[in-house]
Amino acid sequence: MQVLYFAWLRERVGAGREEIASDAPTVAALVEELRAKDERYALAFEDLSAVRVAVDQEAAEFDAPLAGVRELAFFPPVTGG
Structure with missing residues (x-):
């Protein structure tokens, strides 16, 4: 699956996206x-x-x-203003 990282998560991981193969259920x-x-x-x-x-x-x-997921994205909470 394609895993996307946004904002400070991208900076800490060192990549904006990566392909991950995993059998993780959740x-x-x-x-x-x-x-x-x-x-x-x-x-x-x-x-x-x-x-x-x-x-x-x-x-x-x-x-x-x-199961069956193609894209997973991680990001910080978004605030309005």
Whole structure:
């Protein structure tokens, strides 16, 4: 699946997008895989309360299933003004 990172997440991971092959059943499980993969991901995902996720361009929660997902995006909360 294509994984996209926006704003400070992109800066911490060091990439705006990457292709990831994973058998993780949920977004949360994938995040744990990424955290274990490299310190950059551990830093990016250290505080999940500051991270939002979209699954195939729809807002989702971290317990969302990943079966059949083509695109996953991580981004900081958006504020209006």
